[in-house]
Amino acid sequence: MPVNKAAIIANGSFHVGGPVQGCLEQADFIICADGGAEHVLKLGIIPHVLLGDFDSISHRTREILRERGVEFVPFSPVKDKTDTELAVEYAVEAGAREIFLLGATGSRLDHTLANLYLLCRANLLGVKLSLVDRVNQVWLVEERITLQGSRGQYLSLLPLSPRVTGVTTRGLKYPLTGATLVWGSSWGISNEFLGGEAEVTLTGGQLLVIQIWEPPAQTK
Amino acid sequence: MPVNKAAIIANGSFHVGGPVQGCLEQADFIICADGGAEHVLKLGIIPHVLLGDFDSISHRTREILRERGVEFVPFSPVKDKTDTELAVEYAVEAGAREIFLLGATGSRLDHTLANLYLLCRANLLGVKLSLVDRVNQVWLVEERITLQGSRGQYLSLLPLSPRVTGVTTRGLKYPLTGATLVWGSSWGISNEFLGGEAEVTLTGGQLLVIQIWEPPAQTK
Incomplete structure (x- = not known):
């Protein structure tokens, strides 16, 4: 199945509300950046890909995802890019033309800002990316x-x-x-x-x- | 009394925690930008100045502040600057050399970002400003x-x-x-x-x- 719209779930705050549910429903490809998998499992959603250094995810969640045939894309914890940036690159390589970045805001302003700057990265890669939480949807x-x-x-x-x-x-x-x-x-x-x-x-x-x-x- | 360190309390999320309490204790001048007054009154703090168009503050809070001799600095709701920017300018004119900007983050990313950009404004005005909530303290x-x-x-x-x-x-x-x-x-x-x-x-x-x-x- 060709990938068109991808949702990336990062490890920040995650509340289904506002536009979040709609993004999850529209997405034909779901990538969890490490601990983001804990968020979607609670909703009964099985992602297509789990990506990261897997330091923010429980053993039990890993086992469930493995049993359900989720593709694991491991990265070394010693890396220059965040899991979320790697997930954006992965989605683009898979063919995504539009990406919703969820779980990318929260109480830590440094992470929120770094994720906002990923909008620049997506523009360079030629895809439409928006950062979405229950209150905000942000485009560059x-x-x-x-x-x-x-x-x-x-x-x-x-x-x-x-x-x-x-x-x-x-x-x-x-x-x-x-x-x-x-x-x-x-x-x-x-x-x-x-x-x-x-x-x-x-x-x-x-x-x-x-x-x-x-x-x-x-x-x- | 000369003003040295000012705290500005804006109308975003406000939780005493992390560095917030310390900032309030250090400040010798407290300015509430409109609804920020509701935050500090709950802590039993009476600000020196209430500034804004007063559209985000209850009648009762206004009365309490008036009785306690708080200086009211009204601005028209039709203005090009936010109450928070006006409060920064006011603090600088009062002599502040260092300003803590509290209540300036929250669920609305547009307001959080606009407040972050106020750090540029403060640099131009030659004062040390940091944006502070219970998790983050940000300097430019x-x-x-x-x-x-x-x-x-x-x-x-x-x-x-x-x-x-x-x-x-x-x-x-x-x-x-x-x-x-x-x-x-x-x-x-x-x-x-x-x-x-x-x-x-x-x-x-x-x-x-x-x-x-x-x-x-x-x-x-």
């Missing part, structure tokens, strides 16, 4: 993105590069036309979908586009 | 930083600018000497204090330095 946009959202749902635009130029939006409450966004500007925070499709285009730089899936009152 | 370093940590405690180095050059460390388990860190590299994640003082210097770019205050098992 260099040219154009179109998204679906309900009226009033938040969409935030944040420059990843120091300067993002020529930002133009369609379908958002506070429209931008050829705008420049810079580090530290909170201008692009909490824009809102008018409902239906929204489009964001830019001419220079790298823009984080963050769709918020929970109502504000629940996200504080 | 452009030249040098020295930090205290216990043996085995994690310290992660992540480039905020696309490329950070000349990174040299002292007092860390995995030493770097004149290293270059780039976006997407997870090389600098989970370095460890040898115990006592550690130093990180760099020659170019902007580096996020993240001290992890919880043992790994509790941070997933």
Whole structure:
């Protein structure tokens, strides 16, 4: 079966909610980065691949996955890349055109940020990657993105590069036309979908586009 | 009384734990950005200043603060800057040389990232700002930083600018000497204090330095 949409489950916080369930349902290929396997087993999901140095996974989980014929892709714990980065490369080599990165946020900001930077890596590899948890879905946009959202749902635009130029939006409450966004500007925070499709285009730089899936009152 | 160390409490998640209590104790000036006042009132702390458009604070909290002589600094809800950015500017004008930014993380990644970018703003203003929650303390370093940590405690180095050059460390388990860190590299994640003082210097770019205050098992 050709791989089209892959879900990678990393070892951060994992709660099925917001867009997470939908991503799991859409994915035709599921890769667990090490301890991420514990997350999906609880949901009764058997991944296609378990990848990593297997230091964050129980003996029992390993046995269950082995019995169910899951492919094990071991890596040495002495490596320059995180399990999650290796999983992205593996998904791309398997043919994935779109990847959902789950379990990639949590209380440790260093891991969350390192996973956000994987969006750059995916762009270089030519695949569409989004980082997804129960509240946020994040894309890194260099040219154009179109998204679906309900009226009033938040969409935030944040420059990843120091300067993002020529930002133009369609379908958002506070429209931008050829705008420049810079580090530290909170201008692009909490824009809102008018409902239906929204489009964001830019001419220079790298823009984080963050769709918020929970109502504000629940996200504080 | 001259202001030296200020704590700003924003409206994100707030848990006293890790370094948060220490920051509150060190601060000689406490500014609440709007709803942040609800956080500190629960701790029996009366801030010096309440700043914002006051749309995230209860009538009762407002009354308590007014009775206790707290200075109110109102801003229009129609503004280009977040309450937190305004609070940073206010603290600097009051004379603060060091600022702890609390309540600045949470489930919404857009707000967390916008607050991280405030570290750039503080550098421009010439003050030492760190973003602090119960797990993480984050600084933005452009030249040098020295930090205290216990043996085995994690310290992660992540480039905020696309490329950070000349990174040299002292007092860390995995030493770097004149290293270059780039976006997407997870090389600098989970370095460890040898115990006592550690130093990180760099020659170019902007580096996020993240001290992890919880043992790994509790941070997933």
